[in-house]
Amino acid sequence: MRKKIAHFLDRFPNKLREDLIPLLSDIQAEFGYLPQDAIVEVSNYLSISLNKVYGVATFYDTFWFSPKGKFHIKVCNGTACKIENSTLVISELEKQLKINAGHTDSEGNFSLEIVSCLGGCAQAPVMEINQEFHIRIKIQELKFILAQCNAKAEMI
Numbered sequence: 001m002r003k004k005i006a007h008f009l010d011r012f013p014n015k016l017r018e019d020l021i022p023l024l025s026d027i028q029a030e031f032g033y034l035p036q037d038a039i040v041e042v043s044n045y046l047s048i049s050l051n052k053v054y055g056v057a058t059f060y061d062t063f064w065f066s067p068k069g070k071f072h073i074k075v076c077n078g079t080a081c082k083i084e085n086s087t088l089v090i091s092e093l094e095k096q097l098k099i100n101a102g103h104t105d106s107e108g109n110f111s112l113e114i115v116s117c118l119g120g121c122a123q124a125p126v127m128e129i130n131q132e133f134h135i136r137i138k139i140q141e142l143k144f145i146l147a148q149c150n151a152k153a154e155m156i
């Protein structure tokens, strides 16, 4: 893993504590999540305890600790979407996918992320599945949308 992330580490030659979040962000941008080995390397490189690195990384919802699913679902829970019941959408997705937000299902088909705005406030509630927007979502539609994804997942 050291070799795979060496070019990221090289960007932070001063090894400052404040380099932690930018470094983790760069690694996540490359891998789509934070591989455990990379976290250990970062901990050693910056001389920050592993517990502290995990503590910081888990504080931010943006960091992932496992690969995302074939279908990555982002549900907006910003103010406009909340007013239009995005919280219920999230609960229903968690129920149907049998995962909590921030996680990937055991088959690697779906991952669920809560975000604060997807830029479609006027069409709330909004969610995005692999860059495809779904607007004015109704709870009753979710089963159908997920079934479509499941059908596609078998072909991927």
Ligand code: FES
Pocket: 076, 077, 078, 079, 080, 081, 082, 116, 117, 118, 119, 120, 121, 122, 124, 125, 126
């Ligand atoms: S608050 Fe949900 S899209 Fe902006």
